[in-house]
């Protein structure tokens with residue numbers, strides 16, 4: 001049995017297999033409509049979510065399976081003091097696979113140690129968000145045709161943004177990617193990402209503050225929301241929240257084929273006028289989310305791909 005807790009739980013080859021499967025599912029969804037008949041997905045969401053939870057649910061429904069779960073810690077026995085370990089044991093009796101989002105870093109990992117069914121991390125605190133990373137990789141591959149030799153800019157809250165941490169971890173595994181971290185001093189990427197990921201991989205990286213000056217260099221731009229819920233005081237959040245706003249005038253400085261990614265939800269950091277620019281890729285990411293989660297559910301359940309007749313992951 002395999003879990004997906006960290007984006008590095010999948011090798012580069014396995015990541016490619018999952019992306020290829022998601023592309024096949026997008027091309028012919030009806031071929032996959034009964035793959036998970038009779039299977040149940042439990043969505044255990046202790047933190048707010050729109051896309052991630054609904055896309056997990058629609059993914060399972062599109063595979064023929066069923067879903068159950070809760071949205072909000074106040075709706076489950078966590079309020080009575082139940083541990084994540086016990087909840088995982090209990091839900092293992094009801095479902096075939098779990099998607100868990102939790103405000104505490106490491107909670108899905110802990111659940112996976114006690115669960116009898118595969119656990120997918122749907123975001124844990126400021127740490128990791130591996131399914132969003134798969135979506136980001138698929139979107140970059142669709143737009144650029146490859147995942148290497150790219151100058152990728154990350155802009156906004158690079159300290160608390162878990163999608164940034166997961167994606168950097170994954171992109172350093174592809175040759176010659178170069179990273180531009182655009183943030184204020186207070187929201188820089190955590191030291192561990194530099195010391196444990198970028199330096200050992202000998203990846204080129206730049207920590208800068210100006211979005212305008214950096215934009216012309218980039219092949220891909222990844223915008224992020226300032227993560228209000230992870231700030232310790234409101235004053236700092238208010239001071240930093242509008243620090244970067246991508247509007248059409250700024251986007252005009254970028255290459256004509258530079259996709260703009262954002263995991264969503266957006267607040268003010270991308271002006272709505274940018275939505276009409278062909279470089280806006282964030283709603284394509286949303287659609288990709290459905291197919292990536294279908295691909296991951298099918299693979300982690302150890303089911304056979306009806307189109308190729310093969311299993312995708314060795315479970």
Ligand code: NCD
Nearest residue numbers: 051052123163225263264265
């Ligand atoms: C992100 C998350 O939850 O980390 N959203 C998502 O899952 N698409 C980004 C965010 O909340 O800013």
